[in-house]
Amino acid sequence: MTDNLSRRGFFRQASGRGDVRRPPWTGDDFTDQCTRCNACIDACPEAIxxxxxxxxxxxxxxxxxxxxxGDCVAVCEEAVFDTARPAFPWHASIQSHCLALAGIHCQSCQDACDYNAIQFPPRLGSAPRPELDTDACVGCGACLPACPNNAIALEVANG
Incomplete structure (x- = not known):
């Protein structure tokens, strides 16, 4: 079975699909425990x-x-979710093609971030530049669809 998962990962990378992101508070054993009942999918108010x-x-x-x-957690009848762990293993990363880094006034990601992980301190004589607090970032992904230039990525946190 490990070989199939490795092959799947290889082909996913080759297709450009990248890593699969699972629901919050789940671990590496997610596919071993999930019964694929769709209860969490149906319960998600954001439809993500x-x-x-x-x-x-x-x-x-x-x-x-x-x-x-937590609606996904509430409806799951299996031991898939563990709210004692961080919700996600990744955090936001601002890429070099960010409009604000190019001197264009844009703060869409800050406006979307409920955790104040992205801030734009004022700069004298130029557009503010984003500063990301990875400790404050929970990896919720709210900043991704808000960015008009697709300049935010989610990266697995080290450690």
């Missing part, structure tokens, strides 16, 4: 959980971020 590869729930931040409401 979708039925993905193999019928397992995946999270997509195309339109919304995760509000960490």
């Amino acid at each position: 959980l979708i039925r993905g590869d193999g019928g397992f729930p995946e999270i997509r931040f195309d339109v919304n971020g995760c509000t960490l409401c």
Whole structure:
């Protein structure tokens, strides 16, 4: 089974799809425990959980971020979720093609961030530049659809 998962990962990378993102508060054993009942997908008020590869729930931040409401946890009858762990293993990363880094006044990501992880301190004589507090970032993805230049990525936190 490990070989199949490795092959799947290889082909996912080759197709440009990248890593699959799972619902909040889940771990590496998610696919071993999830019964693919769709209860969490149906319960998600932001509609960011979708039925993905193999019928397992995946999270997509195309339109919304995760509000960490816990509705997915509340409806799950399996031991899939562990709210004692961080919600997500990733955090936001601001890429070099950010409009604000090019001197264009844009603070869309800050406006979308409920955790104040992205700030734009004033700068004398130029547009403010984003500063990201990775300790404050919960990885909710709210900043992704807000960015007009797709200049924010989610990266797995080290440590």
